[in-house]
Amino acid sequence: MLTVRELTKRYGGTTAVDDLTFDVRPGHVTGFLGPNGAGKSTTIRLLLGLDRPTSGRALVNGRRYTDLTRPEREVGALLDGGAAHPGRSARAHLLALARATGLPRRRVDEVLGTVGLTDVAGRRVGGYSLGMRQRLGIAAALLGDPGCLVFDEPVNGLDIDGVRWVRRLMRDLADEGRTVFVSSHLMTEMQQVADRLVVVGGGRLVAEAPMAELIEAWSHARTVVRTPDPAALAARLRDRDAPGRRVDVEQGPSGELRIRGAGPEEVGDAAHLAGARVHALYREEASLEEAYLELTEGTVRHAASGSGVSQSADAAPGRDGGDGGENGDARRGGGRGGERHDGRRDGAEKDTVENDAVEEYR
Numbered sequence: 001m002l003t004v005r006e007l008t009k010r011y012g013g014t015t016a017v018d019d020l021t022f023d024v025r026p027g028h029v030t031g032f033l034g035p036n037g038a039g040k041s042t043t044i045r046l047l048l049g050l051d052r053p054t055s056g057r058a059l060v061n062g063r064r065y066t067d068l069t070r071p072e073r074e075v076g077a078l079l080d081g082g083a084a085h086p087g088r089s090a091r092a093h094l095l096a097l098a099r100a101t102g103l104p105r106r107r108v109d110e111v112l113g114t115v116g117l118t119d120v121a122g123r124r125v126g127g128y129s130l131g132m133r134q135r136l137g138i139a140a141a142l143l144g145d146p147g148c149l150v151f152d153e154p155v156n157g158l159d160i161d162g163v164r165w166v167r168r169l170m171r172d173l174a175d176e177g178r179t180v181f182v183s184s185h186l187m188t189e190m191q192q193v194a195d196r197l198v199v200v201g202g203g204r205l206v207a208e209a210p211m212a213e214l215i216e217a218w219s220h221a222r223t224v225v226r227t228p229d230p231a232a233l234a235a236r237l238r239d240r241d242a243p244g245r246r247v248d249v250e251q252g253p254s255g256e257l258r259i260r261g262a263g264p265e266e267v268g269d270a271a272h273l274a275g276a277r278v279h280a281l282y283r284e285e286a287s288l289e290e291a292y293l294e295l296t297e298g299t300v301r302h303a304a305s306g307s308g309v310s311q312s313a314d315a316a317p318g319r320d321g322g323d324g325g326e327n328g329d330a331r332r333g334g335g336r337g338g339e340r341h342d343g344r345r346d347g348a349e350k351d352t353v354e355n356d357a358v359e360e361y362r
């Protein structure tokens with residue numbers, strides 16, 4: 001369980017996180033959604049003890065990260081898929097982490113298997129695609145078999161199979177009773193994977209709710225009708241306005257009417273009464289994207305510093321000895337990188353690296 005209470009973080013004159021309170025509960029995939037500069041990375045850093053709050057608390061299983069005796073067994077994080085040394089093999093990287101945290105080496109093989117890197121575990125990470133590095137980052141997060149997992153943009157750089165795999169993995173981890181917290185700027189991705197959402201804007205909490213509730217509360221289903229007689233139908237529909245009930249009618253770019261406050265049956269009846277011919281009539285469900293835009297409207301910061309700061313924010317997930325990564329912001333590319341995680345070996349990448357860490361840990 002992750003607990004955030006009245007959390008505030010100021011950097012000079014900038015309030016990155018502003019009196020934020022929310023819970024991330026076990027057994028759910030909770031999405032952490034917000035526009036650039038909303039305070040997501042800062043919140044995650046505070047949860048993971050990588051920064052200190054100005055005030056308030058950010059707790060893992062009821063304790064500050066820095067007070068946890070075996071943090072790797074309680075929370076695992078993917079903050080930067082490129083955090084492994086490029087000259088090391090995936091296996092060597094994970095063995096070094098296991099050794100540093102006193103975890104059994106069998107966990108290395110287990111997590112390599114879980115993320116599908118067993119066959120390429122001896123290859124240098126420098127030759128890995130972005131998607132393979134994401135998998136390695138997830139393997140590192142899973143190493144201590146923690147009850148809480150924090151994933152920052154885990155699907156970036158993955159091909160469609162990789163994306164499906166990550167979704168399945170997050171679902172399975174939650175179904176096992178773990179706490180899964182996943183940040184993303186991809187609203188459509190959240191809709192696919194999260195069953196709860198924490199939405200932030202301008203450092204403040206905008207919403208915390210089950211996904212379905214959030215969409216229901218903040219977005220509006222519309223009825224769309226195509227008719228050659230839009231004026232007659234619109235007039236008839238507007239007549240249905242009554243105290244406590246509002247029917248909004250807008251004309252779309254190709255002449256269609258988009259109606260809020262009246263369903264297809266009612267619109268069909270109104271068309272009949274108005275003598276308007278109907279060529280198409282359907283209900284259009286609002287997407288999370290629409291709900292999200294509505295929720296965060298007006299909260300977007302105009303600080304040009306956002307992306308630069310985020311890079312430093314993403315670096316070095318402390319406990320896995322991250323080196324800042326050679327690709328600090330690559331995962332923000334939203335689908336850039338086109339991974340080929342198909343086991344194909346490029347000639348230049350065939351070398352096998354087993355370094356000191358492996359030797360020492362045998």
Ligand SMILES: Nc1ncnc2c1ncn2[C@@H]1O[C@H](COP(=O)(O)OP(=O)(O)OP(=O)(O)O)[C@@H](O)[C@H]1O
Pocket residue numbers: 011014015016017034035036037038039040041042043185301303305306307309310313
């Ligand atoms: N170390 C820092 N020094 C100064 N300002 C910072 C620092 N870290 C974050 N900020 C500022 O705090 C605000 C929140 O940044 P943060 O990176 O947490 O947002 P975010 O939601 O993760 O955005 P993104 O998706 O772009 O990473 C931004 O205005 C950012 O410029």
